[in-house]
Amino acid sequence: MKRALLFGLMAVSFISCSCGSKNVANIVSDNTIHPENGKMKIKIGNSTFTATLYNNATASTFKSLLPLTVNMLELNGNEKYVDLSGNLPTNASNPRIIQNGDLMLYGSSTLVLFYKTFPTSYAYTTLGRIDNPSGLTAALGAGNVTVTFERE
Known part of the structure; x- marks a missing residue:
């Protein structure tokens, strides 16, 4: 009886683990580097940052909009x-x-x-990230700012 119970628990654990790995695979593939020149420049005032787009439909569609100059609004002192x-x-x-x-x-x-780095409970679709964000906070400043996104 103990063997049957142990075997049942092991089977449930195995099934749970294999289902969880599917979700991890989806997240990882969503955040892989874009294979076809996934680089772009982000210009903020006199500063220019290089960013890498992820390999997903959202990033591909966003890239098709470039170049794009927008007035970005300040929110929460972190975005x-x-x-x-x-x-x-x-x-x-x-x-x-x-x-x-x-x-x-x-x-x-x-x-x-x-x-800024912080914990969140909100859901987002990933597009990419700045390769070296050093100086990003200073470049963006405390208020609204004009930002240009363009292909590299």
């Missing part, structure tokens, strides 16, 4: 955002931790550039 004129494809999930330099989509049309 700049702008509502785009159209919707992009989404695959939102909760990243748990936002990193300084993350570029994400909130909903289907709000582009967000994060300049």
